[in-house]
Amino acid sequence: MADVASRGGLVLAATPLGDPGDASARLVSALAGAEVIAAEDTRRLRALAAALGVTTTGKVVSFYEDVETSRLPKLLEALREGQTVLLVTDAGMPSVSDPGYRLVAACVAEDLPVTCLPGPSAVTTALALSGLPCDRFCFEGFAPRKTGEKAKWLAGLVDEPRTVVFFESPHRLAATLREAAEVLGGERRAAVCRELTKTYEEVRRGTLPELAGWAEDGVRGEITVVLAPAPPRSVRVADLVGEVADRVAAGERLKSAAAEVATATGVSKKELYDAVLAARRS
Structure with a gap:
């Protein structure tokens, strides 16, 4: 992990869901070596570091939802200078229902390096x-x-x-x-x-x-x-003719309407198309 910290860039790091023993060796090294640590909750970060026996030497800044946008300019500036910015949230992977997406998107837009330390995920x-x-x-x-x-x-x-x-x-x-x-x-x-x-x-x-x-x-x-996923439904082609007819009446092309309904219900596109044509003739 030392090589990631030395070459700079944004490092997204998954943190333990609860048990500090789930922290990876790479996370421990990153916490010790990053020049900037952006943390969703700085108190939780310090508690995690203490539990892991890590002394953080980098600058620690808060990075939670309400300040995420306002923190971007300074973090991007640090990244442009070649510093390593470690992003951690309270638990699990940053940007997955947690802060991080905006910073990653901004780095991608500027072609700044981004890497990830995989780990726990709820x-x-x-x-x-x-x-x-x-x-x-x-x-x-x-x-x-x-x-x-x-x-x-x-x-x-x-x-x-x-x-x-x-x-x-x-x-x-x-x-x-x-x-x-x-x-x-x-x-x-x-x-x-x-x-x-x-x-x-x-x-x-x-x-x-x-x-x-x-x-x-x-x-x-x-x-x-x-x-659990929905149980598969048994659908008859004849039961879908009216739905296709309604969509055509609303302005859709017959072929595309039949194809979309068939895909959504799992029936044969050709059988449904032919059934609609047969219903029209009758």
Whole structure:
């Protein structure tokens, strides 16, 4: 890791989710050698460094959401001068639902060097522990807070064919799981992962109603939810003819409308196209 610190550039470093023992040797070296450390919470940074037995020698600056934009000019100036800027957040990988994206984008725009020290991630850790399919998944960040936005978001997951991972605050968890059960159905399975890698780590698995009932008693800590993919639906070509006809009536070309509906539902494009033509003739 010393070579990264010596050649300068932005270094994104994943930090432990809870257990300091998960810190990589490269992270330890980077903390000791970076000329500038941009930290989401400087107090947590110093606690982590103390737990790892590291003495930081570089300048430490705060880099949380409310000051992210205002801190960019000074950090970019340091990077242009060839300094090493180490970016760390409270836990996990910077820029993944944490500060960092704007700084990375600014570095890319100026062709400044950027590298990454891989490590802990609540997303992949929860996914692996969930017992749900891991071959295809999507990450949704934090669940929407507002009722209308949350309802729309959940509606978009009704037919989601991939496993879904998202974050939620403990005091909103029960309500989100209840609403998810109503929108997605009582048979949809999920896993709630709490306090990953920490002393009171807990993983609860079950249907959405079961998990909502468990969360009603109150939940504490950092929460990551893993939602099972939607079960495949059996769709008949004849049932989709009307949908294609409606889209054509709204101005779409028949061929493209039939292709999009077929792709979304998994039926044959040719069969659906031919069925629409047959319905027109009859």
